[in-house]
Amino acid sequence: MHAQVLRGLEAAHRTGFCGTKIDTVVVRGVNDDELADLLEFGKQQGAEVRFIEYMDVGHSNGWRLDEVVPATEIVALIDADAGLEPIARNYPGEVADRWRYRDGDGELGVIASVSQPFCSTCTRARLSAEGKLYTCLFALDGTDLRGPLRAGASDADLHDAIRAIWRVRADRYSELRSEATANRPRIEMFAIGG
Ligand code: SF4
Structure with a gap:
């Protein structure tokens, strides 16, 4: 490799x-x-x-x-x-x-x-291999986009869906990092890209 x-x-x-x-x-x-x-x-x-x-x-x-x-x-x-x-x-x-x-x-x-940490200016969204949108590297879960896509959602529909997800996002894991966050479940990096 x-x-x-x-x-x-x-x-x-x-x-x-x-x-x-x-x-x-x-x-x-x-x-x-x-x-x-x-x-x-x-x-x-x-x-x-x-x-x-x-x-x-x-x-x-x-x-x-x-x-x-x-x-x-x-x-x-x-x-x-x-x-x-x-x-x-x-x-x-x-x-x-x-x-x-x-x-x-x-x-x-x-x-x-x-x-x-630069959470306040973070613009990173990641798409997992199974089509979930993650709004933070440390997210607990993502939002399924594959389902709507396979059900015939248009580009405009997906655009609106992503916009709606992003609007309510409040991720700031790195600003909160502490012993309290250490054992929280979170996605592995290899699942959402480097
Ligand atoms: S912890 Fe999440 S919100 Fe903060 S910079 Fe990293 S990916 Fe962005």
């Missing part, structure tokens, strides 16, 4: 595919000593590396708070090595803080999903 992913990245680079991103979850004691190597690999592949704080999505990853490397620490590590300066977000609601190398050699992103 790993070799296939590398071949896919190389193929994307060879064919001039633009906008490739390498999203990387940083876990303390696992890969937090490989940030510079990954950034170098990203440069070679013409891809932007984005580092993501390790999240407690689902229950199968055995998440522990002390394994989270905060975004400030990630930036400090890279800054000490390569020299960084912040740049503005591309659009409202963009989840990554953007940084560029002071020497002009490209940019990277850091997603502070645990230490600096």
Whole structure:
């Protein structure tokens, strides 16, 4: 699998595919000593590396708070090595803080999903393989869209249904994260996409 992913990245680079991103979850004691190597690999592949704080999505990853490397620490590590300066977000609601190398050699992103939650500006909806719409990575359940679709719902009907779901959404798991939320059932990441 790993070799296939590398071949896919190389193929994307060879064919001039633009906008490739390498999203990387940083876990303390696992890969937090490989940030510079990954950034170098990203440069070679013409891809932007984005580092993501390790999240407690689902229950199968055995998440522990002390394994989270905060975004400030990630930036400090890279800054000490390569020299960084912040740049503005591309659009409202963009989840990554953007940084560029002071020497002009490209940019990277850091997603502070645990230490600096951004639920108030979150615009992410996810569709599971069985056609349920989830309005949060940590949702207990989604809303079935497959049923209406198979019953003949038009694009406009689905549009209205999604809009109605989104209007009443009040998700803010990351802002509420605590011992009280730790054992709540929640969807696994592999069920709703990365
Ligand atoms: S916890 Fe849910 S609402 Fe908050 S940023 Fe993550 S996906 Fe969005």
